[in-house]
Amino acid sequence: MKSYRFVNYLWDDAQAASLDPVGRLVYRSNLLGSDQRITNTGGGNTSSKLTEKDPLSGQPVEVLWVKGSGGDLRTSKRENFSSLYQQKLIDLQSLYAARADKGLKAPAEDDMVGMYTHATFNLNPRASSIDTPLHSFIPAKFVDHMHPNAIIAIAASKHCEKLAQEIFGGEMAYVKWMRPGFELGLAMQEICRQNPKVKSIMMGQHGFISWADDEKACYTYTLDCIDKAAAFIEGKYEQKGGDAKAFGGAKYQTLEETQRRATLAAILPWLRGQVSQQKRFIGTIQDDAKILRFVNSKDAARLAELGTSCPDHFLRTKIKPLYVDWNPQAEDLAALKSKLAKAIEEYRKDYASYYNTCKHANSPAMRDPNPTVVLIPGLGMIAWGKDKSESRVTAEFYNCAVEVMRGAEAIDTYIALPQQEAFDIEYWLLEEAKLKRMPAEKELARQVVVVVGAGSGIGKETAHRIAKDGAQIVSVDMKADAAEATAKEITDKLGQGIGVAGSGISGCGPAVGLACNVTDRASVRAMLDQVALAYGGFDSIIVTAGVFWPSDTTGHIPDDKWAFTFNVNVTGSYIVGDEAFKTWKEQGLKGQLVLTTSANAAVAKKGSVAYDTSKAAANHLVRELAIELAPLVRVNGVAPATVVQGSAMFPRDRVVGSLAKYNIAFTEDEATESLVKKLAQFYADRTLTKAPITPADQAEAYFLLVSQRLSKTTGQILTVDGGLHEAFLR
Template sequence: MTTPVTRFKHVDYLWDEAKATALGNDQVALFLYRSNILGADLRITNYGGGNTSCKTTEQDPLTGAEVEVMWVKGSGGDIGTLTRAGIAGLYTGRLRDLKKVYGGLADEDRMVGLFNHCIYDLDSKAPSIDTPLHGLLPFKHIDHLHPDALIAVAAAKDSQRITHEIWGDTMGWVPWQRPGFDLGLQLEKCLAENPGIRGIVLGSHGLFTWGDTSYECYLNSLEVIEMASEYIAQRVKKQGERVFGGQKVASLPATARLERAARLMPLLRGLASSEARQVGHFTDTDTVLQFINSHDLARLAPLGTSCPDHFLRTKIQPLVLELDPGEDLSDTPAVLEKLRPAFANYRAEYQAYYDAHKRPNSPAVRDPNPVIIIYPGVGMFSFAKDKQTTRVASEFYINAINVMRGAEAITEYTSLPRQEAFDIEYWLLEEAKLQRMPKEKPLSRKVAFVTGAGGGIGKAIADKLVEEGAVVVLSDIAEERLQEANATYKKDQSTYAVCDVTNAESIAAALAKACLAFGGVDIVVHSAGLAISKPLEEHSERDWDLLQNVLVKGQFALAQQSVAIMRAQGKGGDFISIASKNGLVSGPNNVGYGTAKAAQQHMARLLAAELGPDGIRVNTVNPDGVIIGSKIWEGAWAEGRAKAYGINVEDLPAHYAKRNLLNEIIRPEDIADGVFACVAVLTKTTGNIINVDGGMANAFVR
């Protein structure tokens, strides 16, 4: 039995003895458990960072002999979410035999291909470049982590001396070297020269620790990280207000920061999307503000990050905006004129960095736009291909901030030499990994805002857009429905905003949340609605006003505000009106609803005519008879339509199916397909009406 440890204050002790005991003596399961709880603490390692392993004795399927097999995180995995499917199983002996054919540093890329000849488990994930770092060490369980505190030590000037000062003779140290087979040899050599050590600090890189059991390895890792963290904490404490040279810029109040960020995000997003559309993220934590408001920002930011995992995701350095925290952002063209030169300079400097360091076989230059953008006094923005990537980039730069703060408190922060940084960023093996990435979905990189998304047609539309790669902001007047709807998606796929489309301020607040969450909007779908079916003499003025406010005024206000965001982004967009067949066809007991739907349809045509030069396409999808799964058919509306047709409510689905040309029941998912066609297939269509009604001849537009 293990003894619970409670002495840690800089890392989370998450080992649960009951869960570990339930895994028995399954060393692979225990290694995966250890990996997951290590990855749950971002101070220990970020998403996708580091790797872990264990070694077991297995029976060779060909010879029947007992052999040692190493199980290690595969290429591109994340230890926090690692499963059996994400690891590689290799013959340890064969991996070590590669030393006989290794030809030196120029042979590194070939060695990665040879890892495949060491595979024991045929279901293995592709082995990562760090595989030999684990395989050439003899320990049963090994952690390679990127804790902020350890990288601060590794990136500090005089790192080797500091390592000895903290841990004495119990820790080894190897200088910076790009990951690969030779670095594994250097770890092996370090251990041979220092046989009693508990771990090794990799200069400018990270940490290796180990143990005979998964628990011993876990505890060793935490203890080593805790010692470095406490060492740094004491020195940061002594600095007091002099951390990062002290404060240069005062932060705006929290509410003001969020307001300014929401207003600025679409402009930044548009500029950062000059090569390909990006999704945004914003953070203004105390850690971020301390750094971006400091005197040392101007000195430290251009140095770039140290740990390879950091700058692979954040680029070599951030863009620092030269905007006053109180700058007037209401004049969008004027603000853009101030921002454009900064982005142009950043792109030019990135191209110069590429040109100065490229090799004859380097991959082509990648998107030169910044990933991390800093606005002193306000916060930090990040932009990448999707929400997860941009959020992780932000987290990695916060790790880099922690590293810089720690290294500066110890001695002085040092970054990787530019050539070393370039060689990792444009490593052919890294390029090959990028080329293996799955093809992006049709709506990847796009942000959708859907009203009425708490259920029915609106939720079906949101489902379809997420399925096809978009991130979605769900809006509705009922928060409980929104929470339930939002819970059906994975992290980073969606958020929600309570929104009353009859209230312009409510729309503004919901769109601001969309900008803060994802950077702006590209697709806006007005699906919020209600239906009132009454004869003329029973139709009240209140009924009329409610229909006009939700369906018509709501569409107008939503278009007005969302189009302003699309124009600020400068990347075009889509506005979709969910109207109805009833806007085209005259029917009984329908004067208020039919009139409002006709207004929606014609407004869409008017908007299409006006917004075409901006690349904003406006189209209408006309449902009819969507009874199953549609909330407007609950209650009085269904009763009213049944009365108008002289049938029972329960007979409505069959009635509507029989009256269309295809004799089909129309479902919310069918309307969602119509929206998808408008935004992803009919990309040169605007001002159009798509009828999704099974074929109603009297609703044919032409």
């Protein structure tokens, strides 16, 4: 087994031998994609030229299997690869040449992508990548095209061609920057024709491509190239002083962790509001040693302004990040906010100027001009995306860009892609077409919803219901393990998403679990600050937490239990709303607050005096908060009737007590599920619909109130009681 310093060798002969040829392509791809030092999320592609039986003629034909459009090498499966007749792809060269000879080279590039469907083998529905010609035109059976930071660092250096020769000798050729596509494939084919000894090609500012006629040899040689490049860079880096001298050395110092997190929690909701002027964004913070080394450095401002070099990077991170020159040791939070406000305004103007300078007659309309990466000395990086997964990938890509700049500056001088070339990638019509083919965003996409009481019952069901429509969920409960369990259920169901950047809570996925005592203002504030660190802010809060303490047989309830009931059911909801409003005002984005009352608020009932009166107070709290928080926040309530199924307020002993109270027959050894069913049906029989009320019924009401379906509704109580006529308005 070969040994490497800067990449992991993972090939297993036995596992590879157990797979068919396409399976081995998937295997090789997954190995390469699993190491971010080899390629970034969604970046790069692999191929194999295999002999297949033609489904019509039955004759053997050469078929190119290549990773299709979209997808990620780390997670790709067989269905993520397109299959094309190799000879038909070669035959397209004459069609391209004829159009190029007529001066139609640029439109011919895009037209060729549409022609790949005519070369599809066996009706494979996977759309072909724009990189298909690179793999087809190189005369080798197995090809890897990767985006390793080490090689991009060389490719993004001022004297990249000379450095490639110095490091790799004659076995790696060089091709200047060209947009991926047919012309680049032809250029690579010509390099191979002129020099059969070449085994790889460095692509200016982009990455590299390597090949072999044995798939294990192809995998190994890919690692060889990356390891050799990384070793060269690290040697030069250490000669120049290593971390202490990276990016010109430190200009600012990192704030200690507690102060850093407090500052981020304070600034993030406001910042989210600023960058979400067109569409709401979800944030990911990164404040590990590597990113702090960069943002604190003397050269950070210069390098950030240059932007990224690799097309894969700036499609996520925009042409450049927003860097704010804030001194964490000498300036306060107010100064940071002031500098950020001015910088964001300038960024938008710069982006509009970039668009207007570079656009073509047929360019798509200008996209959101707000930054997706914000760099702050002493604090780190904040990345933004449409959901947590996308913001993590954005952070990951800018980390790659930082490593590229570090390497390029160690061996030479970093250069970025020219603005026009960058624009032509960002606003490529084929890229626009790909964006338009993507599924429509779900109804609650780009929303962060905090569900208090999500550890069980109605709250748990509501968290799942809201997540299904695209919201990022903060599962909150008095018990941390219950909150985390619900968050894990949601994450397991929806998947963690792609991207691995972030530290601490910021590394979360579509849901996160947090503990909170709603009767303790400090606990509520701490929870909301954690939400800011996890997602950048929040949009809606649903409070389902509540307690029930029954009166004794004489109708008495102890004073402490009376106070406890009101503390949780009324004061807790007020504290949550009051603290959350501070954050909503900072964000400046419309929000929704939904409290939980009860049908009992309108129906007096023996044995539940504290609960019923607290819920009546909660009804009026909804109305009061609707006035206090308007017009920024809509405040409504959901009033369930008795929900027995899955409710934390109905443990077995309470179910048994209620059955006895209502003279419903049961046995002491009867299963809890059976007892719950009997009690639920008893309550259902008292309603007009005669059907038991479930947590799912309630969850639908909460969903309606946090969506925009009832966007003009505030100060109202939505009753979900099965038709309890005693609770009708009177």
